Amino acid sequence: MKRRVLFVCTANSARSLMAEALLQDMAGDFFEVASAGTGPTSPHPMALQVLQEAGIATDGLHSKQLADLQDQHWDYVITLCEKAASECGSVCQPAQQIAWDFPDPVPSNRHATFALTLKEIKERISLFTLVHQKETGRKPIKYDPVAVFKAMADEFRLSALLLIRDQQQLCVCELTEAFDAPQPKVSRHLATLRESGLLETERRGQWVYYSLNRQIPEWLVRVLDETASQGGALIEHAQQRLGAMADRPVVQCL
Known part of the structure; x- marks a missing residue:
């Protein structure tokens, strides 16, 4: 699951737009990215120019109002100036708040200043992505067939895996209700599936x-697809119980 990052500055015309385009270009496979301003104007032509000169796509890049995005779920909110940091306070909770401070290149209206700002933001984003990968352990996983099939050999784990595949994402409380199983049992089996590389997790507020x-x-993927096509009976009852839940957690997304 991609982590969601919102860059914020005052006008959303240069620094935060550059950061949005850079992170999307550098690590779009791992992050969903947007930017906004506390008092947005419009993209500065020179900001778009230096991005294009660096080979970074600017299609669809536009200034946005923070109020239109702050009610969405964000994993990180990164401010790019002191003014935005003070005005934002603690928006988008429970997102992790990160404060960066880069001088605004707009007053200078010089190409060299915009190019330098782009370079400095790129360096900071490179560090951010490196730290994130270390924290989340995003390294290639070696899938040993023996370990994988051993993890799936348990009926409960296989059923939970197929139900998660069917629903795309589920939290522990939903799985507990779906299988009418105690929470410690569900958590223990989910941990085994995660350790084998079959599952990944994402925290959203109080839910994982x-x-x-x-x-x-x-x-x-082919094994799971074929197993699902032949093993529908394993999760049929769980699907029914899941559908009957009246107070499932609300998933916040775009």
């Missing part, structure tokens, strides 16, 4: 959601 690991290799 489980989904199929995006690094699963193609051969294993």
Whole structure:
């Protein structure tokens, strides 16, 4: 599951737009990115120019009002100037708040200043993505068939895996209700599936959601697809119980 990052500055005309385009270009496979301003204007032509000169796409890049985005779920809110940091306070909770401070290149209206700002933001984003990958352990997983099939050999784990595949993502409380199973049992089996590389997690407020690991290799995707086509009876009752839940957690997304 991609982590969601919102860059914020005052006008959303240069620094935060550059950051949005840079992170999307550098690590779009791992992040969903947007930017906004506390008092947005419009993209500065020179900001777009230096991005294009660096080979970074600017299609669809536009200034946005923070109020239009702050009610969405964000994992990180990164401010790019002191003014935005003070005006934003603690928006988009429970997102992690990160404060960067880059001089505004707009007053100078000089190409060299915009190019330098782009370079400095790129360096900071490179560090951010490196730290994130270390924290989340985003490294290629070696899928040993013996370990994978051992993890799936348990009926409950296989059923939970197929139900998560069917629903795309589920939290522990939903799985507990779906299988009418105690929470410790569910958590223990989910941990085994996660350790084997079959599942990944994402925290959203007080809930932790489980989904199929995006690094699963193609051969294993085919195995799961074929298993699902032949094993519908394993999750039929769980699907019915899940559908009957009246107070399922609300998933916030775009």
